[in-house]
Amino acid sequence: MFHDETHKNIMTLTLEDDSTIELQPLVTIQIKDREYLALTSPSEESEDVYFYEFIEHNEHEIELLNIEDDKILEAVLDEFEKWFDGQIAEE
Known part of the structure; x- marks a missing residue:
């Protein structure tokens, strides 16, 4: 299941090294009872996509967790590919 998030604002993430x-x-990709978020740079030159488990604590606070399980990551990537292929087909 997908929820298109392209209308959302830019997020600033603080990484482990404080950058x-x-x-x-x-x-947002939903697999079983969990949600995963695909993020990219707002720069059009970047083709990198980052995937995180997404936990919404309230309307203004979210938590992003690394996806540590390879099988879950593979399932998220498969769902993302389906969503991406649908976006290409619409263009």
Whole structure:
């Protein structure tokens, strides 16, 4: 299941080394009872996509967790590919 997030604002993430990166949400992917977020740079030159488990604590606070399980990551990537292929087909 997908929820298109491209209309959302830019997010600033603080990384483990305290550096920051700005990312734009692309899509929320739901697998079983968990949600995963695909993010990319707002820069059109970047083709990198980052995937995190997404936990919403309240309307203004979210938590992004690394996806540590390879099988879950593979399932998220498969769903993202389906969503991405649908986006290409619409263009």
